[in-house]
Amino acid sequence: MTLKELLQTPAFQGRSPFDGVRRGVHDEVRDNLKRKLQSGEELFPGVVGYDDTVIPQLVNALLARQNFILLGLRGQAKSRILRAITGLMDDFVPVISGVEMPDDPLNPVGAEGRALLEAHGLDLPIRWLPRADRYVEKLATPDVTVADLIGDVDPIKAARLGTSLGDVRSMHFGLLPRANRGIFAVNELADLAPKVQVALFNILQEGDVQIKGYPIRLELDVMLVFSANPEDYTARGKIVTPLKDRIGSEIRTHYPTDVRLGMNITEQEAVRGEDVTVPGFMAELIEEIAFQAREDGRVDKLSGVSQRLPISLMEVASANAERRSLTGDGQPVVRVSDVYAGLPAITGKMELEYEGEMKGADQVARDVIRKAAGAVYARRHASADTRDLEKWFEDGNVFRFPQGGDPTAAMKATAQVPGLRDLAVEIADSSSDAVRVSAAEFILEGLYGRKKLSRAEETYAAPEQETRQQRGGRWN
Numbered sequence: 001m002t003l004k005e006l007l008q009t010p011a012f013q014g015r016s017p018f019d020g021v022r023r024g025v026h027d028e029v030r031d032n033l034k035r036k037l038q039s040g041e042e043l044f045p046g047v048v049g050y051d052d053t054v055i056p057q058l059v060n061a062l063l064a065r066q067n068f069i070l071l072g073l074r075g076q077a078k079s080r081i082l083r084a085i086t087g088l089m090d091d092f093v094p095v096i097s098g099v100e101m102p103d104d105p106l107n108p109v110g111a112e113g114r115a116l117l118e119a120h121g122l123d124l125p126i127r128w129l130p131r132a133d134r135y136v137e138k139l140a141t142p143d144v145t146v147a148d149l150i151g152d153v154d155p156i157k158a159a160r161l162g163t164s165l166g167d168v169r170s171m172h173f174g175l176l177p178r179a180n181r182g183i184f185a186v187n188e189l190a191d192l193a194p195k196v197q198v199a200l201f202n203i204l205q206e207g208d209v210q211i212k213g214y215p216i217r218l219e220l221d222v223m224l225v226f227s228a229n230p231e232d233y234t235a236r237g238k239i240v241t242p243l244k245d246r247i248g249s250e251i252r253t254h255y256p257t258d259v260r261l262g263m264n265i266t267e268q269e270a271v272r273g274e275d276v277t278v279p280g281f282m283a284e285l286i287e288e289i290a291f292q293a294r295e296d297g298r299v300d301k302l303s304g305v306s307q308r309l310p311i312s313l314m315e316v317a318s319a320n321a322e323r324r325s326l327t328g329d330g331q332p333v334v335r336v337s338d339v340y341a342g343l344p345a346i347t348g349k350m351e352l353e354y355e356g357e358m359k360g361a362d363q364v365a366r367d368v369i370r371k372a373a374g375a376v377y378a379r380r381h382a383s384a385d386t387r388d389l390e391k392w393f394e395d396g397n398v399f400r401f402p403q404g405g406d407p408t409a410a411m412k413a414t415a416q417v418p419g420l421r422d423l424a425v426e427i428a429d430s431s432s433d434a435v436r437v438s439a440a441e442f443i444l445e446g447l448y449g450r451k452k453l454s455r456a457e458e459t460y461a462a463p464e465q466e467t468r469q470q471r472g473g474r475w476n
Contacts, residue, residue, distance in 0.1 A: 001094075001125070001126050001127070001128075002122065002123050002124060002126065003017070003106075003122050003123070003124040003126060004123065006094055006105065006126055007122070012094075012106075017105075017106055017117055017121075019106060019107070022106075022107050022221065024221045025089070025181060025183065025221055025223045026062075026065035026066075026223055028088075028090055029062055029085065029089060029223065030065060032088045032089065032090070033059065033062050033063060034063070036088070037059070043055065043084075043088075044058075044081060044087070045084065046084070046268065047077055047080060048077075048256075048261060048265045048268065049256045049261040049262075049264075049265065050077075050081075050253070053254065054081070054252075054253055057249065057251045058251055060249070061248055061249035061251065062088070064248065064249075066247075066248025067223060067224040067226075067246075067248050068225055068226070068247060068248055068250070069189065069225070069228060069247050069249070069250050069251070070082070070225075070226070070227045070228075070251050070253055071227075071228055071229075071230050071251065071252050071253065072227075072229070072230070072253030072254065073229060073230075073253075073255070073303070073304030073306075074304055074306045075255075075304065075305075075306025075307040075308045075309075076254060076255060076304075077253065078187075078227040078253055079137075079187060081253075082137070082185045082187075082225050082227060083135060083137070083185075085135075085183060085225065086131050086132065086134065086135045087131075089131040089134060089182075089183075090131060091131060092128040092129060093128070093131075093181060094126045094128060094129075095128075095129045095181060096113045096117070096127075097126055097127040098125065099112045099113050099116065100112065100173055100178070101113070101173050101177045101178055101180050102129055102134070102178070102180050102181045102182065103180065103181070104221070105126045109180065109218060109219045109220060109221070110180075110218070111168045111169050112169060129181070133182075134179070134181060134182030134183060135179075135182060135183050136175050136176075136178060136179035136182060136183070136184050136185070137184075137185040137187065138175055138184075138185070138186050138187070139187045140187060140190075140192045141188075141191055142191055142192075142193060144193070144196055145193075145196065146174075146196055146199045147172075147174060148174050148175065149174045149175055149176050149196060149199065149200065150199050150203060151171050151172055151173045151216075152171070152174070153170060154170055154171065154172040155170075157169075157172065158170030168217075171216060176200070176203065176220065176222065177218060177220060179220075179222050180220050180221055181221050181222070182222060183223045183224075183225060184222050184224050184225070185226070185227070186200075186224075186226050186227075187226075187227045188227065188228060188229065189226040189228045189239055190228050190229070190238055194238075194240050197239065197240045197243045198240065198243070200224070200243060201242055201243040201246045203220065205246050226247065255290075255294065255304070255305075255307060256307070259287050259291060262287040262291070262307065262310060263284060263287045265311075266283070266286065266287055266307075266310045266314050270315050270318070271315055272314065272315055272318035273318060273322045273332065275322075275325075275331075275332060276318040276322055276332045277331065277334070277434070277435065278314070278333075278334045279333065279334070279428065279430075279438050279439065279442075281376060281427065281439065282335070282336075282339075282442065284376050284379075285336075285339065285372055285373055285442070286313050286314050286317065288372035288373075288376050289313065289346065289372040290305055290307065290309045290310045291372070291375075292368045292371045292372045292375065293309065293346075293350055293368050296356075296368055297353070297355070298352055298353055298355045298356030298359065298364050299350050299351070299352060299353065299356060299364070300350075300351040300353055303351035305350060306349055308349060309345070309346060309349035309350075312342075312345035313339065313342045315345070316344070316345045317334050317338040317339050317341065317342045318332075318334055318338070320337075320338040320341040320342065321333060321335065321338045324338075324404060327404070328404075330407050330433075330434055331434040332434075333407075333437070333438045334438065335437065335441050335442075336373070336438075336441045336442055336444075336445045337401075337441065337458065340366070340369065343362060343365050343366070346365040346368070350365070369445075370445075370448060370449045370455075372449070373442070373446050373448065374446060374449020374451075375449070376446065377442070377443070377445075377446025377447070377449060377450060378446075378450060380427075381423075381427065381446070384423055385419070386419060386423070386447060386452070388418040388419045389418055389419045389420055389423075389447075390447070390452055390453075390462075391418075392417055392418050393453055393460070393461055393462040394462045397417075397461075398459055398460070399417050399460050400460075401441055401444065401458045401459075402437075403458055407432075407433035407434040407437045408433045410433070410437045410440075411424075411433045411436055411437055411440070414437070420443060420444070421440070423439075424436045424437075424439040424443060425439075427442070427443065444460045447460075448460065
């Protein structure tokens with residue numbers, strides 16, 4: 001397509017080269033956002049739990065045509081939100097064909113684009129740039145240079161073109177100029193060296209930057225968005241004050257505020273076998289583990305416990321259930337033993353304080369699972385009558401929960417514990433013995449979490465004498 005053909009389309013009729021009329025990226029996003037708000041369309045698909053907090057602030061920033069930064073701990077969907085903004089851009093925009101930097105065919109900002117427009121006029125070749133190609137993302141690291149983001153002087157290019165080194169045509173563009181007419185995202189902004197951060201705010205606010213001592217003016221049409229971890233301000237780096245001052249809005253992200261929201265996120269993100277069944281009480285247990293870890297004093301709260309923890313744990317627990325089924329265990333249903341098999345998905349997601357390091361990540365993870373099981377059991381079945389069951393264990397009986405084999409045989413084994421089988425049938429709310437076995441193990445783990453039983457590997461017994469005394473009256 002040529003510029004002449006472009007000007008014959010309805011959207012560009014009446015326009016002319018160098019007319020000074022420019023619909024920038026911020027205006028484009030604003031227009032599409034307004035349309036979606038009016039029609040009631042979903043703004044950011046896949047972003048769960050921010051409807052009343054983050055999203056309203058984000059919408060305000062976009063309507064105000066502001067650049068913004070998302071501040072939050074790891075695993076709070078910051079990168080997903082940044083990438084989702086591309087859904088608010090037009091499907092395609094016209095750019096000059098054959099230039100290094102995407103440039104507006106009617107009002108080019110680059111020297112190369114202006115030269116081509118002057119040389120070809122209405123015969124200027126153009127191409128359509130899809131919105132997926134208008135998003136440029138850079139993970140900030142201390143070794144990123146100004147040349148990586150802005151560009152550098154290319155002596156070979158200058159010699160080939162016969163220009164001076166200070167001519168903008170001799171410049172090799174970095175990521176930011178290549179994001180012209182689009183969105184440029186910087187993840188972990190605080191990790192950028194101060195001089196690189198200065199280059200960012202200078203080119204955005206003043207429109208010029210010095211490359212190797214040469215002043216280069218680039219009036220880019222770009223939306224600049226950032227993400228950062230607040231802990232980075234003191235741990236690894238710092239956002240320079242002038243850059244913070246130029247960022248329009250600072251939006252704080254957060255972890256899910258309740259278990260149900262977290263379960264929705266995990267269900268959406270976790271990848272598992274289609275035939276694997278995850279009972280509701282087990283899905284809630286897996287999610288509660290993340291909530292308990294965030295509250296545990298042995299876990300570093302400044303580093304946070306990522307939402308990736310329950311997602312990874314769900315995947316590993318489901319895989320372990322699937323492995324059991326492939327070795328003759330019948331229907332793959334996630335059980336408490338599968339959660340313990342997923343310890344590697346927990347320990348790698350927690351940064352420990354000194355006390356936690358002394359105890360060990362594996363033990364801390366086991367303690368967190370116990371607390372989570374107790375919390376979920378208390379929420380769901382605190383009123384359940386388990387006195388006969390507890391008395392059976394107090395009398396010195398020990399029950400080793402079957403870990404493999406036929407679920408029907410496992411259910412028969414649970415019958416030796418008074419009341420366990422009937423309560424499991426009630427909680428499972430399913431005719432499947434595999435689900436009922438999962439419920440039975442969950443009951444015992446829940447009682448262990450509430451310190452009414454003790455546990456050693458797969459064996460459940462009465463609580464330790466010290467625990468009995470701590471619980472008072474009935475144990476004395």
